[in-house]
Amino acid sequence: MPYLLLALGALALLLAVNAYLPRPQPALLVPSFFAGWLAIELAPHLLAAEIAGLAAAAALGGLDGRPGWAGLALGVLGAAGTAATIVAASRTVVTLRESGAPLDLDPEGAPRYPRSHLVVPPLCLIPRRGVRVDRNVVYRQEGRLRLKLDVYRPREDVRPEAGGALRPGLMQIHGGAWVIGDKREQGLPLLNHMALQGWAGFNVNYRLSPRATWPDPLIDLKHFIAWYREHAAEYGADPDFLCVTGGSAGGHLTALVALTANRPEFQPGFEDVDTSVRGAVPFYGVYDLVEPGPWPVPMGSTRLMERYVVKRPFATDREAFARASPVSYLRADAPPFFVIHGSKDSLIPVAEARRFVAKLRDASDAPVIYAEMKGGQHAFDVFPSYRTARVVEGVERYLTGLHRAYEQDRAPRAPEDVARDIA
Incomplete structure (x- = not known):
């Protein structure tokens, strides 16, 4: 013994x-x-x-x-x-508040994240009371290709004809190194919480490597936005208001979706569709595949990217990897960003987020908020931990602020503007 x-x-x-x-x-x-x-x-x-x-x-x-x-x-x-x-x-709230994220809940408050999920984490796999989930909705079908999504929304129906307002929409992109992952596995704590706040969340699958070759995943996600413009109202969502979030590879794709709006090379056959989004919340993403920075070697030169995702040699075709990097598309009219990363992330170093945020702030006229979770690992939000609960609440408050600015027909100019919109 x-x-x-x-x-x-x-x-x-x-x-x-x-x-x-x-x-x-x-x-x-x-x-x-x-x-x-x-x-x-x-x-x-x-x-x-x-x-x-x-x-x-x-x-x-x-x-x-x-x-x-x-x-x-x-x-x-x-x-x-x-x-x-x-x-x-336990200092997550302090970190979020110092980042500029608006955290104050409405006085007659939006419900807090349930404590029962913190005690028994697998409960997050079950839709919360008051949430309706429509599973396996096909958003793209071409030949044998069938891409599906799950819709998370409040059980109460929206009836615009009776004066009911359409709900804001949120697109969730799962991670998994572009080769694994599924809509059933990630983003569930956030989507359930957002649905209870009156949002319609869309957890979207996309083609995975090695069967898919870059930029297939991004094109798929653009197809979703085109589908959303046409079908959002059927699920009580506003076709003109959509934000995007996701973690890891999903964080990379979140940033690309937000920064490549209406670029025809990523919208073959539907170039005229508006694929812009109103805000982006990438979690622990990859943003630069070309410059090593925090990596021992450029991310693009790894076996994963060269052989399975982009399927091109990095040494002779760096441009292909630049085209797959969010930092290549920084622009003044980028939508507002809320970037989140863990300080102890061992898969994607936190310095990757820091350098992306610095460059995005230099380029964008919109507010860019950055929250670095002290002691947080990669994929921390998959579990409904105390940290996850506070981050989920902070993201909901941030996105609610963006939506209220949209309802007032104006764009937030700085992080404190988002906070004022919530007050």
């Missing part, structure tokens, strides 16, 4: 150290990410398990030898590290 206690203590300390200092080495990158992801976003659950495990092992004779006492010491250090992770997450 002393050696079991030693093993439990060593594991607790290893998880804490990895959460604070994730391993960037290629051989350890994926296991380090998954371990850190779980340890950070499920830290309260992990802390309870660590304390229970250490106490049980000690009570069953784990302290009968020196290895057991050493294990207990290691376990206490590990539990302290896990507790520090919880403290870091």
Whole structure:
């Protein structure tokens, strides 16, 4: 039993150290990410398990030898590290407020994120009470190609003919390194919450590599916007108001969708459709495939991008990767952005978001808000953790501000304008 206690203590300390200092080495990158992801976003659950495990092992004779006492010491250090992770997450509201994101809920308030989901995270897979989900709606069909989406909206029907206003729309783009992922897996905490605030959310699938070749995913998402313009009212949504969000590869695509509005090369056969959006909220995205910056080598030169996504040699066709980079499309008339990234992201370094935000602020006349989640890992918002709940509420307040500016027929000029729109 002393050696079991030693093993439990060593594991607790290893998880804490990895959460604070994730391993960037290629051989350890994926296991380090998954371990850190779980340890950070499920830290309260992990802390309870660590304390229970250490106490049980000690009570069953784990302290009968020196290895057991050493294990207990290691376990206490590990539990302290896990507790520090919880403290870091508890500052999410401070981080969001310092970023300029408007956080004040309406006085007769929009509902807060349910605490039951923080205790039992899998509950986020079930539509919340009052939310209607229309699944597997086909938005693009050409030959054997059938692309589908899920619609999240309030159960109450909108009747414009009776004076009911159409709802604002939100497009959710899943991540998965452009090769995996599905609408059923990501964005669920946000979409459920937005639906309860009166939004219509559209969780959209797109073609994945290696079957797809860039820019197929972006063209698919433009097809969705064309579909939305035509069919939004059928789901109670306003065809003229659509924002976009997504994480990781979805964050990359979110930025591209927002920055490449109405570019004919990405709208073959439907060049005349307005594909602009009113605002963008990319989570932990990739924004530059050409310049290494925070990467050891350019992202475009990786095996993933060269062989499976863009399918071109980086060394001889850098332009192809530039065309797939959001930073290539920065412009003064870009829509407002709210960029979100975790400071401990081991898959996409946080410096990637920082340099994108700096360049976007220089180029855009619209407000650009940046929130860096202290201690946050990649994909932190997949779990309905405390951090996720506060970020979801902050994003909803931000997007509500954009919609109210739209209703007043004006554009927000600065982050504080968005806050005033909510007051």
